[in-house]
Amino acid sequence: MLTSKVLRNRTTELSDAERDTLECALSQTRTFAAGQLVVRQGPPVDVSTLLIEGLMSRHVDAPDGRRHLVAVHVPGDFVDLHAFPLKRLDHDVGALTPVKVAIFTHASLERLQKDDATLMRRLWFLTLLDAAMHRQWIYRLASLNAIERVSHFLCEMNARLLAIGSSDGSEFSLPITQADIGQVCGLTNVHVNRVLRELREAELCHVRGSRVRILNLSELVKKAYFDPAYLYLAPSIAARAAGRSGETHD
Amino acid sequence: MLTSKVLRNRTTELSDAERDTLECALSQTRTFAAGQLVVRQGPPVDVSTLLIEGLMSRHVDAPDGRRHLVAVHVPGDFVDLHAFPLKRLDHDVGALTPVKVAIFTHASLERLQKDDATLMRRLWFLTLLDAAMHRQWIYRLASLNAIERVSHFLCEMNARLLAIGSSDGSEFSLPITQADIGQVCGLTNVHVNRVLRELREAELCHVRGSRVRILNLSELVKKAYFDPAYLYLAPSIAARAAGRSGETHD
């Protein structure tokens, strides 16, 4: 089921009926190659994109041509649902890896809104989850230093992938480059590399290529000042993501 | 009219009828002193707060006790409307100055949602406007240096105050401390002070106490890489906020 990862293991869950309703509203699926731009900033849009497989990013292009990530998306994320009320985007949407997406026309979403107010509020919830993550990114950039920022990002990805069953709580695949991590954390690729080495030497976390292995989650969480409350996870998942509950493979 | 500044001068406007409907749904108004906490992170909430007068902030408290701003709100902002779908907040909400607010119970908003789907989508739009600002704050922190960040923040506040008629396009009141600006821009109060001096010496912008006087908007906009697209302003206001249209008092 294409929508099986939407709002999975969150404080707000979709019922099976709602999942069905949503599934019926989608108009098609598409694939994109890594690096492709999926939605461009500016012009009016009349569809929204649900990520099924792979990783996507949202980024603003700086005037000097450098791009900066403002969000990273995992399967089950409704990447540009905010375009439904906003009608145009203030940033680009791209594929970080090869991706499979499902397309919803805004017309079909409008029909949904009439028929199922509760489901609509769940979708609203989804867009606000993005906003909550944005806030945490702001906090991360404004108050944490390099190693704390990278640790925080790794904890976040672990938690989000855990929620959709793509992390076992300590090991997961994160097929993005060190330069990408730099853009997320406001660091240069060179410094990201040094930080990852430091995390490796501290026996907290191994990042090799696209493989992330968290060796000591509770210590990593502590170093990152990571509190998963902002992800609105179901309590059991939140506890695991925070490294409380013996799930840490030490 | 208490809701007269809500969605004023944006790409999406409220009709007079919608403004009436909204006005009828509000349950009471309250005032808070500067520095007071209005909503606390964590516990379930069943009301949302519309800012009528004054400035408010949203902030996360770092474990070391320091607080970091993730949003600054001006009159007409629905400060914690996101609590309506989310049901609890992942951050605190406080008054930066003495404020007057209007309270909406979530029960009354639910009634609204049933009766007026269009108005509801406008409110959804409002929460996404916050998210768009969050994204720009991320960009600001990750890619701009100190003077660019402060300039960008001043351009943003000018634009937002312009939209609600509280800036004439070059001069406005911003009753917050240099330390507050530091928390917004991820800088120390000391460095904010130096940056403001630099802006003064460059004849770009005078900030004295709570008075901000922009001397050369188009140059300030350029230095800050400021593009007001993310504020979804009505075209004429956007042009003025971007310093294009002879509104610059040089």
Add this chain to the structure above:
DNA sequence: CGCTAGCTTGATCTCACTCAATAGCAGTGG
């Protein structure tokens, strides 16, 4: 096999932080 993208490490530099001291200004109480 050569090419390119990504990773790794070293040397140097600089922007912003830290620490510290002073000045201005409002409020408060004697």
Add this chain to the structure above:
DNA sequence: CCACTGCTATTGAGTGAGATCAAGCTAGCG
């Protein structure tokens, strides 16, 4: 009225985290 307190603003000197520049390494791939 002035002394006192506390908060905000201002300026200087020294320091350090992370950027920049540069070079070598590794691995996938046509």
